[in-house]
Amino acid sequence: MQLNHNKQLINLISVSITSTIRQVMQTIDKGGLGFALLIENETEKFVGVVTDGDIRRALLQGYGLESNISTIPRPESKTGHITISSEQITSLFSEPVRVIPLLDDDGKVADLALFDKRVRLPVAEPSLGEKELSYVTECVLTGWVSSAGKFVTRFEEMFAEFCNTKYAIATSNGTTALHLALLALDIGVGDEVIVPTLSFIATANAVTYTGAKPVFVDSEWETWNIDPNLIEQAITPKTKAIIPVHLYGHPANMDLILDISKRHNLAVIEDAAEAHGAKYKGQPVGGIGEIGVFSFYGNKIITTGEGGMVVTNDSEIAKKIRILRGHGMSPERRYWHPVLGYNYRMTNLQAALGVGQMERIDEIIEAKLRIAERYEKGFSSIKGLNLAPRQPWAKSVFWLYSILVNEDEFGLSRGQLVTILQEKGIETRPLFIPIHQQPVYHQNVQDNYPVANQLGKIGLSLPSAASLQLEDINKVINCFQNF
Ligand SMILES: Cc1ncc(COP(=O)(O)O)c(C=O)c1O
Structure with missing residues (x-):
């Protein structure tokens, strides 16, 4: 079954089995998926999956950042051949197994099956319990x-x-x-x-x-x-x-x-x-x-x-x-x-x-604020982005965390950015088109709204659903940092 996780992503999250825990953590961080693929040095054959949870448990057990990744305990990884059917893939998933590497005839990772609704990061979705x-x-x-x-x-x-x-x-x-x-x-x-x-x-x-x-x-x-x-x-x-x-x-x-x-x-x-x-x-x-x-x-x-x-x-x-x-x-x-x-x-x-x-609104708003803080921190050093407003006299709830993309400084237009993010499963939404521009209101309205026009043109809302994890937000930030 071809799932089309591109080779670039697989390379990004692949790391040698002889690496240290520190090196693996860096790889996991880069990929933003919460796991890395361990591979043999020479042959590039798949050895196993290591998750950030495996690493956290190893560190708690006393392993150091310089310990070799091959020495830490981790559950056996499930794999499938690249020709496996979707039904067979489904039967391999369980609570701890969220990723199934699909291997080619040489035992190398050719594709990934992810049990993760987060393959798409939504701008918004209901949080219902x-x-x-x-x-x-x-x-x-x-x-x-x-x-x-x-x-x-x-x-x-x-x-x-x-x-x-x-x-x-x-x-x-x-x-x-x-x-x-x-x-x-x-x-x-x-x-x-x-x-x-x-x-x-x-x-x-x-x-x-x-x-x-x-x-x-x-x-x-x-x-x-x-x-x-x-x-x-x-x-x-x-x-x-x-x-x-x-x-x-x-x-x-x-x-x-x-x-x-x-x-x-x-x-x-x-x-x-x-x-x-x-x-x-x-x-x-x-x-x-x-x-x-x-x-x-x-x-x-x-x-x-x-x-x-x-x-x-x-x-x-x-x-x-x-x-x-x-x-x-x-x-x-x-x-x-x-x-x-x-x-x-x-x-x-x-x-x-x-x-x-x-009964859960405080918790939902807290999540929104955490997401906004993470974006603010991640974007602080990126040129060409204006962050969502945050006035000292206001408590914003950051309904949709939105930014302004200044093409000249950032190097990409909003449209180009949207396309790249979309390819990575990151949903975005343009800011509203000002109402005076709408066909139903346009007649007899003089277009002297420079700020709204510009905001509507360069503003972009990013994944902000309260159900997103901070690692999901990191994934978005990593994309920006890699541009
Ligand atoms: C600013 C603003 N006003 C009014 C509405 C209308 O709300 P509804 O979609 O529930 O009719 C919305 C949302 O959709 C909105 O964003």
Whole structure:
């Protein structure tokens, strides 16, 4: 079976059986796969696999860095002939055996079969555990699968506490959460709402759904968020609200935004879809403006599959949002609809996932922070890369760890870099294309957004899933260091 692990990779992780532990550790480090292939000096015949776990155990048993690798205990390696079938390979894997070298007729490694979902390093993926499974199962077993059910209330209570707000209202997704927030502020036809042009399109779409007009503002280099110094010139008598977005998990510059909003009597809706747990000067995002909204799409910090949340400290707004979320039905009289509402409810099934995720959110955010620190350390000496923003007054949760690739200094364009990383199984994602450039909004918009344009052009998000191990991140960093 040909698995196409190229010869270059096999050479990179191959090391002589006469090497010292130190030399083998260096080889493992270079390959970033957590193991090396031991081979005979002259013949290059395969001798065995040694993992970083084998080395750790040997060091604990008293072997030194200069001990010969052939002397340390390691489990017998499983191998297959290059012609082996995929079924046979599968039968050889077990908990300790995660790699099967496939040998040619001369006993040399011709290919590798890796039992490792990490052959692809994802930009994002859900981190779901036993709690989530058990709560969802409970919904199925009890039949409470629709939007009535205890998990919805529990999820809302947990989320309000997490954001330090009085109220949290769960919705079907982050876009409907934004839509409800705008409706609750009576924003509609003839109004204008200020949004950063560098965001996911939902930020502007929700404004458009109400009949109001999104007015785009450029970004600032320091945070990649809306530039507060450009907001005032975008305000007109029609402006009703500002939606700062805490992009990629880094809080926007809220003091300046709140100051402007107070002076011009504008509401502030925080789009915290990507920033669960981020803090602005110690305060959780979402609860800083009048209303905050979150998304629980599958790639977000925590997920409910699809899902969203509105948070607020204002009881009137909370009440209005609950009514609008459920077809505008009066809380006092069933099937009586004084206003036009929507079905934007979250299901108990979604909320069951959400409750499970909330029980693990601190752990997930910790993992995000560890990943960001590792990238920062690994990239510190590489020229031509700007790292993800990290302002001293902010706690970013680094939703997707993103960098800027300055082609002239780095030597490769973003596109070239993406192709090379892709070949190595490293997934990337370009930063958002600014909304003013999108065909649905492009008409009549003057393209004077130099910062957002440049960020959108050279920004790249790297593997950031909380489930990634630090050795996975090392693999990404090694690729950059080898360029
Ligand atoms: C900044 C921003 N706003 C709003 C949304 C909309 O959320 P959803 O996809 O849950 O509708 C998203 C995410 O997708 C987002 O990234």
